[in-house]
Amino acid sequence: MRKLAERLGDGRGLRYTLVQLWYAAGRKKVPDAARVFKRVRIGVGVAIVVGAFLLMVSGAAPAGVVIPLAVLVSALALVGIGAARPWFLRRATVRMPVSYDMFRREVVGRWTPIYGGPPPGSVxxxxxxxxxxxxxxxxxxxxxxxxxxxxxxxxxxxxxxxxxxxxxxxxxxxxxxxxxxxxxxxxxxxxxxxxxxxxxxxxxxxxxxxxxxxxxxxxxxxxxxxxxxxxxxxxxxxxxxxxxxxxxxxxxxxxxxxxxxxxxxxxxxxxxxxxxxxxxxxxxxxxxxxxxxx
Missing domain, CATH: 3.40.1360.10 (Dna Topoisomerase Vi A Subunit; Chain: A, domain 2)
Incomplete structure (x- = not known):
């Protein structure tokens, strides 16, 4: 927080608002739509593998049936996910990682009683x-x-x-x-x-x-x-x-x-x-x- 305050002050004592501090604090943690999609694709693959493993361990289906079925489902899932990628990237929501109200309450609200005032230079x-x-x-x-x-x-x-x-x-x-x-x-x-x-x-x-x-x-x-x-x-x-x-x-x-x-x-x-x-x-x-x- 002190480094952010110094950066916003530009080394010459400029004043900044709490909204500007909020954006400065959260901008590097704003989610990337492409990265989120990659995680979804990995999550689906992991879920298929885990599901196939549980079926084999539980004895609900023989390995000779589960493995080819898991490969087929994985291939179909990857094709479907790949086709959905442009649609997802066009519609994905990208917001600040925390709301401004939460930032004021959880960050600024805790800073003030500990240090006896708001972050230096803020208004x-x-x-x-x-x-x-x-x-x-x-x-x-x-x-x-x-x-x-x-x-x-x-x-x-x-x-x-x-x-x-x-x-x-x-x-x-x-x-x-x-x-x-x-x-x-x-x-x-x-x-x-x-x-x-x-x-x-x-x-x-x-x-x-x-x-x-x-x-x-x-x-x-x-x-x-x-x-x-x-x-x-x-x-x-x-x-x-x-x-x-x-x-x-x-x-x-x-x-x-x-x-x-x-x-x-x-x-x-x-x-x-x-x-x-x-x-x-x-x-x-x-x-x-x-x-x-x-």
């Missing part, structure tokens, strides 16, 4: 409220309370004069809006609604299915196939991304460590400032070794 997302900014220069729209709490705890609102909002109706008028969202049907829907409601003010920098599926270190979870995915065909997604989402895969933006989350936001803020300030954009185009010209 409870339910207790952190984004501060009010009188004259915001930009805003963040993200429906994930944990992400907003992380940004607020790391003084993002004050540093960049930024409003942190969970809903579109909470956004200040006229300012540019950076949209953060999960790589999920719900997250894509949030981005789509923001584009419609905000127009050119919206800058979507949330997780994309393409980036998640191509990143081996990204956390990929899977729920039963979502019911409503028809709207995905109207979003700026590739056929492969739509297929990935329709198969139930998703990735939470709350699983991104604070340092990476802040780096993504900083780059987005620079793009926003370049867009509204042409002088700043031209200045950024001048390299350190650019030779001066008239």
């Amino acid at each position: 409870d997302e339910g207790q952190v409220r984004p501060p009010a900014i009188d004259w915001p220069r930009s805003a963040v729209l993200c429906p994930d309370r944990s992400v907003l709490a992380c940004l607020a705890a790391n003084n993002v609102a004050q540093t960049w004069s930024m409003a942190l909002c969970a809903r579109i109706d909470q956004l200040p008028p006229e300012v540019p809006v950076i949209v953060l969202h999960d790589a999920s049907p719900a997250g894509i829907a949030v981005a789509g609604k923001a584009r419609v409601a905000l127009g050119s003010r919206a800058m979507v920098v949330g997780l994309s299915p393409r980036a998640v599926s191509a990143n081996a270190s990204a956390l990929r979870l899977r729920e039963p196939q979502p019911q409503d995915t028809a709207f995905l065909h109207g979003e700026p997604l590739s056929a492969a991304e739509i297929e990935w989402l329709c198969e139930g895969w998703w990735s939470p933006i709350a699983a991104i460590p604070p340092a990476k989350l802040l780096a993504v936001l900083e780059r987005a803020v620079e793009r926003v400032e370049d867009a509204v300030d042409p002088d700043r954009r031209r200045a950024r185009e001048v390299g350190f070794l650019t030779w001066p010209t008239r």
Whole structure:
């Protein structure tokens, strides 16, 4: 837990939420669908062998009958299991090894009385409220309370004069809006609604299915196939991304460590400032070794 806390703090005292700690603690133990299927196949083979052995030991059937029958059943079972593999991999559920409620109760709940406080650097997302900014220069729209709490705890609102909002109706008028969202049907829907409601003010920098599926270190979870995915065909997604989402895969933006989350936001803020300030954009185009010209 202390190593996880230090890693999430990035060696510079960054604050993180308990949800981010939960994802960091459990991501390496998330079940692999292919590995689960392999275990099922091995389990079926072992069950057939044990069953045949018990039949022979008990004398219920002679070995001359049991052995050929066991070989035949094993061959048929392996063929059937092999044929079912694509179906299984398309429908297998992949979730965190323990629920968030259990993590808070069994891990954080035990840590606090023993060490006299919560894990170092952590904040409870339910207790952190984004501060009010009188004259915001930009805003963040993200429906994930944990992400907003992380940004607020790391003084993002004050540093960049930024409003942190969970809903579109909470956004200040006229300012540019950076949209953060999960790589999920719900997250894509949030981005789509923001584009419609905000127009050119919206800058979507949330997780994309393409980036998640191509990143081996990204956390990929899977729920039963979502019911409503028809709207995905109207979003700026590739056929492969739509297929990935329709198969139930998703990735939470709350699983991104604070340092990476802040780096993504900083780059987005620079793009926003370049867009509204042409002088700043031209200045950024001048390299350190650019030779001066008239």
